[in-house]
Amino acid sequence: PPARPLAGVRLLLTAGPTREPLDPVRFLGNRSSGRMGFALAEALTELGAHVVLVAGPVTLPAPRVAERVDVETALDMHGAVMERAADCDLFVATAAVADYRPMDPAENKIKKNADELTLRLVRNPDILAEVAALDSPPFTVGFAAETDHVEEYARDKLKRKKLDMIAANQVGGTHGGFERAENALTVIWRDGQRELPMMDKTQLARELAQLIVERYQEHHAA
Ligand code: PMT
Numbered sequence: 001p002p003a004r005p006l007a008g009v010r011l012l013l014t015a016g017p018t019r020e021p022l023d024p025v026r027f028l029g030n031r032s033s034g035r036m037g038f039a040l041a042e043a044l045t046e047l048g049a050h051v052v053l054v055a056g057p058v059t060l061p062a063p064r065v066a067e068r069v070d071v072e073t074a075l076d077m078h079g080a081v082m083e084r085a086a087d088c089d090l091f092v093a094t095a096a097v098a099d100y101r102p103m104d105p106a107e108n109k110i111k112k113n114a115d116e117l118t119l120r121l122v123r124n125p126d127i128l129a130e131v132a133a134l135d136s137p138p139f140t141v142g143f144a145a146e147t148d149h150v151e152e153y154a155r156d157k158l159k160r161k162k163l164d165m166i167a168a169n170q171v172g173g174t175h176g177g178f179e180r181a182e183n184a185l186t187v188i189w190r191d192g193q194r195e196l197p198m199m200d201k202t203q204l205a206r207e208l209a210q211l212i213v214e215r216y217q218e219h220h221a222a
Pocket of ligand 1: 034095127129145171
């Protein structure tokens with residue numbers, strides 16, 4: 001029988017993009033397909049974890065997880081996560097959460113009267129940083145999507161947000177990252193690092209899940 005090292009572990013995972021409404025018919029979004037997060041949610045389920053998946057709007061087949069909560073905006077995702085974060089052992093933030101949202105979305109469809117239109121945006125809460133700052137935080141794994149200086153920026157996020165691990169990927173290029181079936185990750189923790197080369201996201205998720213198990217077990221043995 002397959003080993004189930006995460007049996008009994010309550011795990012919360014975010015995946016996919018968020019949508020930030022401009023008016024009833026338009027939104028600001030991003031290129032996350034949710035594939036990386038869904039693959040990771042399934043890999044962690046296979047290892048025995050009780051996975052609650054908080055998913056932004058994606059068009060993927062239903063993943064095999066214990067529970068799925070669908071959300072649309074960063075504020076919805078923030079609410080769904082903070083409601084459950086105190087009762088989880090492990091938190092994994094795969095979602096591409098919008099850092100900003102339109103300040104006041106229009107009640108009715110915006111008409112194209114003006115030649116120029118200025119959008120005012122306000123900051124969204126940083127879900128990952130907030131979870132990591134809880135009084136007794138879960139073991140926390142973040143992602144870092146960078147177009148450049150990938151390792152340097154990821155190390156900075158690991159420290160600044162007080163994470164246990166971070167998985168960094170290059171985005172905006174011609175392969176890996178958003179939308180693709182394949183990805184590569186640099187996984188960093190306080191006293192170690194591992195390169196997971198370009199491969200199918202399903203396999204990559206299994207390898208990352210193994211690394212998470214190792215670090216999680218070490219953390220709890222300490
Ligand atoms: O969905 P796919 O198409 O498969 O693509 C996968 C992916 C590229 C989206 C994924 O591998 C990835 O990198 N996810 C993180 C994307 C991201 O928004 O990274 P970031 O560097 O902006 O954010 C850093 C971390 O903080 C992330 O763990 C993010 O979930 C979290 N965050 C960010 C902002 C915010 N307001 N709240 C957060 O929790």
